[in-house]
Amino acid sequence: MTRPVGPAPVGPDVTRRRLLRGIGAGALGLAALPLAGCALEAAHAAGDSETPEDELTFLISNLDGGWVPSKSAISSYEANVWQQLTDKLVHTDEKGTITPWIAESWDVASDSTEFTLHLKDGVTFSDGTALDADAVVANLDVWAKGRPDAGIAKVGLFPGSTYDGAEALDERTVHVRFTAPSLSFLPTLGYHGCLLLSPESVARSLGEQSDLAHQIGSGPFVLDSWAASDHVTLVRREDYDWAPPVLGRGGAAALRKLTFKVLPDDTLRASAARAHQSDVSYNVNPQVLDSFTEAGFTIEVPRYLGFTHGFRVRTNVAPFDDVRVRRAISRGIDRDEILRTVFTKDWESATSWLQSSVPEAEDHSDLFPFDPDSAAQLLDDAGWTGRSDDGYRTKDGTELAFTLYPTPYLTGSVPEAELISQQLGRLGIRVATQKIDVAGYSGKVEDNPDQGLAEVTRSFVDAGTVAGVITADGEDWFALEDSDERLVDLAGQVAGTADRTERAGVIDELSQHVLEQAYFIPLEQNVQRIYVQTPELSGITFNAVAIPSYHAATKTGSGSDGEGADA
Amino acid sequence: MIALKRIAQAVLVIALAYVLVFLVLAAIPGDPVSAQLENPQAGYSEAEKAQIRSFYGLDKPVLVQLLLSIGNALRGDLGISLATSAPVSTTIAEAIPSTLTLAATAMVFALLIALVLGFASQSLGESRLGGLVRSLPTVFLSTPNFLIGLVLIQVFAVQLGAFSIIDPETAGSTAFAALTLAIPVSAQIAQVFITALDTTSALDHTEVAISRGLAPVRVFARHLLRPSLLPTVTVCGLVVGELLGGSLITETIFGRAGIGTVVQKAVTSQDVPVLQAAVVLSAAVFVGVNLVIDLVLPLLDPRLRAPREAS
Numbered sequence: 001m002t003r004p005v006g007p008a009p010v011g012p013d014v015t016r017r018r019l020l021r022g023i024g025a026g027a028l029g030l031a032a033l034p035l036a037g038c039a040l041e042a043a044h045a046a047g048d049s050e051t052p053e054d055e056l057t058f059l060i061s062n063l064d065g066g067w068v069p070s071k072s073a074i075s076s077y078e079a080n081v082w083q084q085l086t087d088k089l090v091h092t093d094e095k096g097t098i099t100p101w102i103a104e105s106w107d108v109a110s111d112s113t114e115f116t117l118h119l120k121d122g123v124t125f126s127d128g129t130a131l132d133a134d135a136v137v138a139n140l141d142v143w144a145k146g147r148p149d150a151g152i153a154k155v156g157l158f159p160g161s162t163y164d165g166a167e168a169l170d171e172r173t174v175h176v177r178f179t180a181p182s183l184s185f186l187p188t189l190g191y192h193g194c195l196l197l198s199p200e201s202v203a204r205s206l207g208e209q210s211d212l213a214h215q216i217g218s219g220p221f222v223l224d225s226w227a228a229s230d231h232v233t234l235v236r237r238e239d240y241d242w243a244p245p246v247l248g249r250g251g252a253a254a255l256r257k258l259t260f261k262v263l264p265d266d267t268l269r270a271s272a273a274r275a276h277q278s279d280v281s282y283n284v285n286p287q288v289l290d291s292f293t294e295a296g297f298t299i300e301v302p303r304y305l306g307f308t309h310g311f312r313v314r315t316n317v318a319p320f321d322d323v324r325v326r327r328a329i330s331r332g333i334d335r336d337e338i339l340r341t342v343f344t345k346d347w348e349s350a351t352s353w354l355q356s357s358v359p360e361a362e363d364h365s366d367l368f369p370f371d372p373d374s375a376a377q378l379l380d381d382a383g384w385t386g387r388s389d390d391g392y393r394t395k396d397g398t399e400l401a402f403t404l405y406p407t408p409y410l411t412g413s414v415p416e417a418e419l420i421s422q423q424l425g426r427l428g429i430r431v432a433t434q435k436i437d438v439a440g441y442s443g444k445v446e447d448n449p450d451q452g453l454a455e456v457t458r459s460f461v462d463a464g465t466v467a468g469v470i471t472a473d474g475e476d477w478f479a480l481e482d483s484d485e486r487l488v489d490l491a492g493q494v495a496g497t498a499d500r501t502e503r504a505g506v507i508d509e510l511s512q513h514v515l516e517q518a519y520f521i522p523l524e525q526n527v528q529r530i531y532v533q534t535p536e537l538s539g540i541t542f543n544a545v546a547i548p549s550y551h552a553a554t555k556t557g558s559g560s561d562g563e564g565a566d567a
Numbered sequence: 568m569i570a571l572k573r574i575a576q577a578v579l580v581i582a583l584a585y586v587l588v589f590l591v592l593a594a595i596p597g598d599p600v601s602a603q604l605e606n607p608q609a610g611y612s613e614a615e616k617a618q619i620r621s622f623y624g625l626d627k628p629v630l631v632q633l634l635l636s637i638g639n640a641l642r643g644d645l646g647i648s649l650a651t652s653a654p655v656s657t658t659i660a661e662a663i664p665s666t667l668t669l670a671a672t673a674m675v676f677a678l679l680i681a682l683v684l685g686f687a688s689q690s691l692g693e694s695r696l697g698g699l700v701r702s703l704p705t706v707f708l709s710t711p712n713f714l715i716g717l718v719l720i721q722v723f724a725v726q727l728g729a730f731s732i733i734d735p736e737t738a739g740s741t742a743f744a745a746l747t748l749a750i751p752v753s754a755q756i757a758q759v760f761i762t763a764l765d766t767t768s769a770l771d772h773t774e775v776a777i778s779r780g781l782a783p784v785r786v787f788a789r790h791l792l793r794p795s796l797l798p799t800v801t802v803c804g805l806v807v808g809e810l811l812g813g814s815l816i817t818e819t820i821f822g823r824a825g826i827g828t829v830v831q832k833a834v835t836s837q838d839v840p841v842l843q844a845a846v847v848l849s850a851a852v853f854v855g856v857n858l859v860i861d862l863v864l865p866l867l868d869p870r871l872r873a874p875r876e877a878s
Contacts, residue, residue: 059733064832066651071603148618151652153604156611210653228653228661229832230736230824261733263822271725272732437835442605443596 051279053555054256056537058280059269063232063262067212070146070153073193076409076529080282081232081260082195083547086217089117089136091244092190092461092544096305096359101244102131102196102218103189112181112498119172123242125198126222133168138199140166140176151206155193157460159184181498184462191461192545218242220253220551232260240551247541249552254539258550273297273532279555281532286343286412292532300531301346302542305358306459308350309410310522314479317452319400324382326518330368331375332427333420339524342415350522352511360463360504367515368522375427384428393428401430405445407455408438410528449479457526461544463507467494470514478519486513573861577854584850585843589636592839593629599650599836600625623649636843646840650832655844658829665736666825669745669817670810676749677806681756685795686787688761689768701761707754712813716747716820735823744821748813752806759802763795770794797868804860811849 051057060080065072072078089103102123107116123131144163146154154160164177178185188194198216201209208214212226220243221234236253243249261278263269266288269281274295284292289299319325335349354361379393379400386394393400404421406413414435421431436444445454456477458469468474471491472482482488490510497503514520529546539552600623604616611619620626624635639646645655684700691697723729723743730739768791815827826845833842 057733062832064650064836065603066648066653068652071652146615146618148615148622151619151622153611153619154615161612206652207647207654210647210651227824228651228658229828262824263733264819265822268720268732268820268822271720275725275728275732277731277733438602440595440597442601446605 051277054254056255056258056280056550056553056555057278058258058260058282059263059272059278060260060282061262061264061266061269062229063260064229066210067215068152068206068209069195069197069215070142070155070193073195074156076283079192079545079547081212081234082192082217083543084219084221084234084258084550085215085223086195086197086219087123087131087242088194088196089189090186091246092187092305093246094302094305094542094544094546095357096187096461096463096544098186098190099244099246101190102136102242106186108186110498112183112185113178115176115178115185116169117174117176119174120242121172123218124239125216125218126237127198127200127216129198129200129216130171131196131218132171133174135199136174136196137166137168138202139194139196140174142202143194152209155188155191157184157191157462157465158188158193181496183498183500183503184464187461187544190544192543192547221258224257229262231262234258234260243551247549247552249539253551254554255550270295273534276534279534279537283411283530284532286347286530287415289344289530289532296535297532298535299344299346300533300540300542301527302529302531302546302548303355303357303525303527304459304529304546305461305544306355306526307353307456307520308355308522309413309524309526310350310353310456310520311453312456312477312520313518314449314452314454315519316479316481317450319382319384319395319402320452322382323517324378325384325400326521328375328378328382328427329424329429330518330521331371331378332424332429333521333523334370334423335524336370337423338416338419341419342412343524343527347527348525350524353514353520353522354463354466354511355525358463360507362508362511364512364515367512368518372427379427379429387428390430391428392425392430399430400428401432402452403432403434404453405434405436405441405451405455407445407457408436408441409457410455410526411530413455416523453521456520457528459526459528459545464494464503466507466510467491470519478514480519484517573858577851577858580854581847581850584846585637585640586633588843588846589633589839590629592837592842593632595837597837598625599838602836636840640843645844648833648838648841650836650838650841655840658841659826659844659848662824662826662829665823666814666818666827668741669748669814669823669825672741672745673748673752673810673813674803676745677753677756678803680749680753681760681799684753684757685760685764686784689764689787689791704754704757704761707750708758710750712747712751712816713820715750716744716817719743719747720820732822735821740821744817744823747820748810748817751813752809755806755809756799756802760795760799763798764791767791767794793867797864800860800864800867804857807853807856811853 058080060077063077063081065075065078067078069082073082087102089101091099091101093099102120103117104120105118109115117136119131119133119136125131125135129135142152143155143158144160146152159178159182162178162180162182164179166174166176169175176185196218201214201216204214212223212232215223220237220240222237224233224235226232234257236256238252240252241250263272266284269278269284270288270291272278273281273292281292281297293299313320313326315321315326339347339349348356349365351363351365352361356363382395384393384395384400386397388394388399404417406417414433417433421433424431445451469477470480470487472480480487487510490506490513493506494503494510497506515522531548533540534555536555537553538556539554541549541552543549600620601616604611604619617626624632627635636646645659647654648658651658684703687700688697691700720732720743724732730743731737734740735744814825815830817823818825818827819831826848829841830845832838833845
């Protein structure tokens with residue numbers, strides 16, 4: 001304990017120096033920890049700065065919908081994975097044209113209530129079971145009716161209410177019956193919900209279906225591994241040989257491996273792209289597209305068949321019960337300014353309430369021109385001639401005002417709503433905007449009978465859908481409760497017609513009526529999916545609902561020899 | 568006796584957290600099942616929507632749902648996620664390793680940083696450099712966690728290519744994520760540590776040791792460190808909360824699939840079963856760690872072992 005007293009205490013400068021050395025060593029040690037990690041990583045990933053030529057890395061903000069097909073097959077996100085894992089009975093392209101896939105051919109009864117599908121021979125699921133008529137019947141039953149007792153929903157747009165059953169006539173022939181003409185049946189088979197899965201997968205419980213490893217498809221890729229909120233890795237199925245001819249490639253896929261990597265942050269996806277750590281980045285905000293373009297990427301904005309982006313108007317909510325007000329709003333919106341300000345040159349203005357790629361769609365943009373003078377005149381005629389203290393129009397002491405809730409289903413909808421608010425403000429209409437997330441949107445807007453304007457972002461594979469959304473026993477989009485007899489008559493004709501050409505004329509008549517009455521106020525051609533791709537990628541085919549197939553996709557060498565470049 | 572009371576308190580805290588989360592989420596309109604059914608792409612009829620909602624029990628009154636949920640939880644059945652249909656236990660279990668790795672690494676970093684700062688504060692004393700060292704914890708504490716993370720990503724991943732952005736579970740990415748989380752956590756520990764060191768160094772026995780010319784490192788290790796550990800260990804228990812909360816932000820920024828990410832997604836989609844499980848787990852960890860620390864402290868300090876008079 002007691003020690004002889006040592007030499008004179010050390011001078012402070014010496015101590016200081018010794019100490020500084022100590023601190024320096026400590027700080028270095030700390031700094032070395034992450035660096036050591038990096039060194040390890042660099043050792044693992046030498047030459048990994050770019051993805052190999054036969055692999056594709058796809059960055060996506062989320063894959064949070066789970067893997068129950070009835071839940072996530074229609075999702076903008078998971079659908080990208082499903083399309084590579086599974087096949088469909090037919091292929092429906094971006095113009096609505098139906099071509100063979102697993103069904104090589106089909107016969108349709110003259111009244112469009114019965115269909116016979118002839119299946120391709122020798123198709124198997126990745127577990128070796130046959131994709132035969134029985135397997136197709138099992139899938140059709142679930143698409144049409146779901147399994148409500150097991151919590152499994154039907155495929156939304158499948159004509160389930162008139163589905164009367166399907167039977168296997170032999171191993172390769174399926175007979176399907178409906179109780180009413182069902183022109184939508186064939187195109188819907190190419191819709192994202194109609195994925196062919198093995199009978200075993202289809203019969204599983206909801207909890208089991210949430211594990212992607214339990215989803216056995218027959219597609220060009222099979223699951224290698226997946227982790228929730230992290231990644232899905234698919235590898236090529238070597239014995240695959242039944243791609244739809246329209247993709248232009250027989251046999252197995254060109255790419256060996258697809259990695260879907262979850263990266264929630266927009267700017268991080270841009271950074272990863274610039275660092276060449278990815279080949280495709282999905283759904284970035286239009287505002288950051290420029291940074292990708294600067295990085296040399298190509299922008300793909302495939303459009304799906306469906307309605308244009310726009311407002312459906314509940315005509316029983318004031319002030320929208322007056323057709324003059326509806327028309328004024330439609331003419332007060334400067335769509336060109338929206339395209340210039342919010343979007344890029346890849347977007348186009350709407351020409352009807354249907355996307356211009358829909359076969360039955362005609363150009364009716366003359367029915368909703370940008371014309372602020374006539375809009376102001378319409379509002380004057382409708383009696384909105386007073387002015388409030390803030391300068392907005394009034395009528396009998398009431399201000400002309402409403403709120404917009406930008407749809408959470410579309411990137412860019414928030415700045416778009418803000419711009420529309422400014423444009424209508426110039427006309428003397430007070431428009432507030434309020435952002436709502438997906439969870440609250442249905443209650444606040446979709447199902448709220450007091451909300452006059454609701455944004456529409458809806459795809460369909462068959463234009464017959466228009467009959468269902470406007471009638472009282474359907475979705476009654478415009479809250480007319482069948483009071484518009486002409487509309488009821490036209491909708492009935494659309495639903496009951498078994499001839500496609502005849503039906504197209506009726507659909508066009510109906511569309512003109514909807515636009516003239518300003519029941520629907522179109523904005524721009526709906527782009528819900530934005531793919532930012534490396535220019536080395538080619539051979540990608542987008543289907544009717546703007547989802548890509550990577551079966552025929554190839555990557556050309558970028559000229560780099562794949563050696564890891566030192567930073 | 569004391570321990571039993573502590574454990575009862577802990578259980579009560581966890582139970583309250585469970586009920587509170589349920590009621591708060593029930594009060595907010597919307598749920599992931601309805602959101603999926605209402606998705607404009609889906610085109611379900613009202614009857615079809617009602618069938619599915621009733622399968623999930625979402626058509627029952629809120630209190631009935633709560634009682635059912637408590638009953639199932641007590642039987643060990645945490646239910647399935649409303650968003651993904653995956654079993655909640657699986658969802659949580661798969662996320663734990665990532666968060667555990669991150670938090671443990673961050674804790675080690677935080678302790679090292681605090682130790683270095685503490686040592687420097689004592690050896691530099693009242694000099695200008697010493698003042699700088701003493702002000703560092705405040706700087707660390709007031710720098711937002713996400714800012715540190717974004718700067719690290721920008722400099723080390725984007726500019727220098729030192730770690731992978733798209734593969735956040737690699738050693739390098741984990742180290743930088745842990746550093747992001749460690750900096751504010753280390754500040755809390757360092758503040759308490761430095762104060763304790765200052766108190767100790769002003770005591771007579773330390774003065775004596777220094778005057779006898781012992782090397783500073785030995786003075787620090789033998790005379791300063793151990794007495795200062797007591798408040799420092801206590802604060803370590805409290806920063807567990809910071810670690811859990813900070814991991815949410817750090818995981819989101821670095822794209823790590825851990826508990827923080829699970830919580831964030833469950834909140835935005837109002838996925839009640841998952842959120843309840845995650846909250847209960849976090850509460851249990853926090854309460855548990857502090858319980859352990861309370862039991863460990865007497866081992867560090869004999870004075871805490873004084874026999875209590877039964878009142």
